[in-house]
Amino acid sequence: MTASISLRGVGRTFGATRALADVDLDLEPGVIGLLGPNGAGKTTLLRVLATALPPSQGKVRVLGRDPEVPADRTEIRRRLGYLPQEIGFPRGFTAFGFVDYIALLKEWTQPPARHAEVRRVLDQVGLSSAATKRIRAMSSGQRRRVALAQALLGSPPMLILDEPTTGVDPEQRVTLRAVLAELARTSIVVLSTHQTEDVAALCERVIVLDRGRVRYDGQVTELVRQAAGRVWLADRPDPAATVSWRTGTGRYRNVAAHARDGVEHVEPSLEDAYLLLRGGLPDSRPTEEVAS
Amino acid sequence: MTGWHVDDETLRHYVERTDSMAEGASVEQHLLTCAQCRARVNTAATAVDSTMVDLAAVWDRTRDAVEVPRPSVFERLLRAAGIPAHEARLVAAASAFRGVWLVGVAAVLAFAAVAAMIGHARGLWLFLAVAPVAPCLVVAFSYDRRWDPALEPEMVTPYPALRLILLRTIAVLAVALPAVLLLGLFVPGEAPFAWLLPAVGFVAVVLAASTWVSPLNAAMAVSTVWLLTVWRLAARSASPTAVLQPRTQVAFLVLAAASFATFLVRRRHLHQLRPWR
Amino acid sequence: MEGPRSDETLLVGVAERDIGAFRVLYERHAGWLALRLARRCNDRDLVADAVQDTFVAVWQKPRGFRGDGDIAAWLWGIAIRRLVSRLRRRTDVAAMFESTATTPAAEDQVLLSVEHGDLGAALARLSPEMRAVIQAVVLDGLSAKEAAQLLHVPVSSVKTRLYRAKAQLRATLAEGLS
Numbered sequence: 140m141t142a143s144i145s146l147r148g149v150g151r152t153f154g155a156t157r158a159l160a161d162v163d164l165d166l167e168p169g170v171i172g173l174l175g176p177n178g179a180g181k182t183t184l185l186r187v188l189a190t191a192l193p194p195s196q197g198k199v200r201v202l203g204r205d206p207e208v209p210a211d212r213t214e215i216r217r218r219l220g221y222l223p224q225e226i227g228f229p230r231g232f233t234a235f236g237f238v239d240y241i242a243l244l245k246e247w248t249q250p251p252a253r254h255a256e257v258r259r260v261l262d263q264v265g266l267s268s269a270a271t272k273r274i275r276a277m278s279s280g281q282r283r284r285v286a287l288a289q290a291l292l293g294s295p296p297m298l299i300l301d302e303p304t305t306g307v308d309p310e311q312r313v314t315l316r317a318v319l320a321e322l323a324r325t326s327i328v329v330l331s332t333h334q335t336e337d338v339a340a341l342c343e344r345v346i347v348l349d350r351g352r353v354r355y356d357g358q359v360t361e362l363v364r365q366a367a368g369r370v371w372l373a374d375r376p377d378p379a380a381t382v383s384w385r386t387g388t389g390r391y392r393n394v395a396a397h398a399r400d401g402v403e404h405v406e407p408s409l410e411d412a413y414l415l416l417r418g419g420l421p422d423s424r425p426t427e428e429v430a431s
Numbered sequence: 432m433t434g435w436h437v438d439d440e441t442l443r444h445y446v447e448r449t450d451s452m453a454e455g456a457s458v459e460q461h462l463l464t465c466a467q468c469r470a471r472v473n474t475a476a477t478a479v480d481s482t483m484v485d486l487a488a489v490w491d492r493t494r495d496a497v498e499v500p501r502p503s504v505f506e507r508l509l510r511a512a513g514i515p516a517h518e519a520r521l522v523a524a525a526s527a528f529r530g531v532w533l534v535g536v537a538a539v540l541a542f543a544a545v546a547a548m549i550g551h552a553r554g555l556w557l558f559l560a561v562a563p564v565a566p567c568l569v570v571a572f573s574y575d576r577r578w579d580p581a582l583e584p585e586m587v588t589p590y591p592a593l594r595l596i597l598l599r600t601i602a603v604l605a606v607a608l609p610a611v612l613l614l615g616l617f618v619p620g621e622a623p624f625a626w627l628l629p630a631v632g633f634v635a636v637v638l639a640a641s642t643w644v645s646p647l648n649a650a651m652a653v654s655t656v657w658l659l660t661v662w663r664l665a666a667r668s669a670s671p672t673a674v675l676q677p678r679t680q681v682a683f684l685v686l687a688a689a690s691f692a693t694f695l696v697r698r699r700h701l702h703q704l705r706p707w708r
Numbered sequence: 709m710e711g712p713r714s715d716e717t718l719l720v721g722v723a724e725r726d727i728g729a730f731r732v733l734y735e736r737h738a739g740w741l742a743l744r745l746a747r748r749c750n751d752r753d754l755v756a757d758a759v760q761d762t763f764v765a766v767w768q769k770p771r772g773f774r775g776d777g778d779i780a781a782w783l784w785g786i787a788i789r790r791l792v793s794r795l796r797r798r799t800d801v802a803a804m805f806e807s808t809a810t811t812p813a814a815e816d817q818v819l820l821s822v823e824h825g826d827l828g829a830a831l832a833r834l835s836p837e838m839r840a841v842i843q844a845v846v847l848d849g850l851s852a853k854e855a856a857q858l859l860h861v862p863v864s865s866v867k868t869r870l871y872r873a874k875a876q877l878r879a880t881l882a883e884g885l886s
Binding site (some may be wrong): 233267268269270271272273 | 724725727728729763
């Protein structure tokens with residue numbers, strides 16, 4: 140059983156809305172970042188990968204198996220951890236209680252092993268001391284970490300995370316990055332995020348989605364290199380720039396598709412490269428298609 | 432705090448239990464107020480006394496007692512009934528998902544029961560309109576995705592989706608049915624259980640329909656149809672006991688069996704969650 | 709870095725369901741509590757159970773501590789009563805109060821009176837049964853009923869022994885003075 144995921148010509152429609160179209164991907168162990176605006180299809184793609192949603196077109200092969208076949212699907216799910224975009228917790232559950240419940244669903248039938256595993260993942264997300272706290276009484280960042288903990292149960296070969304660091308404070312984010320980096324040595328970790336710093340810090344590979352299509356699929360360093368010479372600082376926003384914004388120092392950072400001479404160039408960040416890519420796309424304004 | 436501390440020799444006597452009563456009493460009184468000497472005693476005890484209690488093992492048990500959710504009465508009943516421990520835990524945990532709308536449904540039913548007691552015939556119609564659909568509404572709530580976002584991580588676990596839904600249904604019905612039963616006893620009329628088979632029938636219909644549409648939509652549709660039917664029957668001044676006829680009861684039984692069979696046949700379609708906005 | 713948290717702070721943490729604070733409290737107090745309990749009951753498993761019961765009780769009612777006195781004293785009060793509760797169900801095990809030293813020899817008696825004054829010597833001259841009662845009621849703070857359960861004797865025996873012990877102590881001390 141190979142540790143890989145492949146998608147060929149995958150599409151997904153909801154009624155009249157096309158959430159994904161012509162997605163071809165091959166994923167290997169490592170951390171893969173998924174970037175894109177709201178409505179780009181990130182959550183839909185993650186749901187397809189997590190076997191929560193079948194594609195409308197195309198073929199998916201996960202860990203050498205076909206999710207359309209029920210027996211295979213169960214086998215895939217035994218090796219899968221999934222953190223959805225939104226997760227609700229039932230009333231009265233503590234962090235330990237909820238993760239223990241999911242562990243039961245993941246076939247951890249023996250209490251001693253199950254409890255030890257629950258403690259292990261809660262420790263990984265820094266919630267050991269808060270294991271007995273009611274989830275409803277927690278901050279949103281803590282709740283996100285509880286949700287991440289259940290995905291980490293069993294150190295699965297495939298980890299699908301929809302915005303794992305949203306609402307999580309910077310210190311905790313650093314801890315989580317370390318946890319994910321460690322897992323990514325042998326597992327495929329796909330995470331979607333709005334924060335380019337997370338991708339820059341953690342991912343070697345990034346996929347940019349826009350309106351259901353893959354616009355970029357490659358190394359983070361390569362994407363950043365595309366913006367070389369195309370980012371500069373100035374005292375005023377430059378009208379020739381694709382995007383420009385005021386930085387904390389009071390100066391303006393400008394990004395444009397065409398390299399300019401005679402301006403104060405700076406090292407591009409992933410965010411610059413991402414904005415450049417987005418700016419260069421046809422119909423880059425928000426669309427009516429609200430599939431996510 | 433006092434500057435006086437227990438000297439090392441007395442401490443050793445205390446830990447080794449070679450002290451006198453007065454010495455021991457003195458040390459013990461001091462320990463109640465001195466954190467430093469307590470720490471010294473802790474260290475000395477583990478070093479000296481091999482018959483000392485295994486504090487690490489006691490911690491493990493204490494932590495379990497405090498951290499691991501205690502089995503509820505319901506769970507213990509299930510275990511006593513022969514259901515394996517982890518399945519019982521699942522059903523009991525699933526029952527936590529019933530939430531506040533069980534209370535709402537109970538309130539409506541209670542109102543209907545009171546109305547039946549007071550209003551007699553019309554009240555009876557009201558009870559008959561509400562009682563059979565209450566369980567299917569509650570079941571629909573228990574696994575409709577809009578009302579239970581925790582469902583999403585559950586559905587991608589290896590645990591069979593069908594089994595999970597059935598467990599939820601059982602957990603919900605285990606409370607809903609006795610509750611309605613109890614209320615039914617207050618309703619004047621010959622058979623307080625006449626509505627049971629219709630209730631079971633509607634639950635089965637909702638389960639089957641949830642392989643096409645969302646459970647809640649199905650339950651709403653079923654409830655509306657039933658309410659309209661009851662309304663029409665009441666308008667025609669037919670007796671509420673029409674429901675008690677063996678023919679009607681058998682019809683509901685057949686409906687229940689056919690729906691459940693459909694549900695089982697189409698269970699593949701359950702795993703496909705409907706997207707929500 | 710902040711310094712070590714006080715016991716009061718830890719209790720507040722326990723009330724807020726912070727199991728990390730609970731663990732620190734355990735590590736600070738389980739040792740001496742177990743030791744003190746073991747000096748009253750030589751069944752190691754019973755003592756272990758009593759320690760467990762004590763901390764579970766603390767978790768369930770951290771606000772039981774009213775803020776009067778030391779937390780250590782409060783913990784001991786819970787612990788000894790949990791031991792009594794456990795002992796009550798077991799008729800084969802009785803509490804013991806003997807240290808490994810038996811009645812001290814003459815030189816030691818002198819030493820005792822030098823170190824602890826006459827009271828030490830007077831205590832040493834009590835019979836083991838009377839010492840046990842003094843320990844349970846006077847030193848451990850148990851009621852006569854609880855002491856009776858701990859020692860597996862009738863309440864009347866406890867009261868009688870206590871009365872006699874006090875009388876003997878008074879007599880011995882009076883002797884010493886004169």
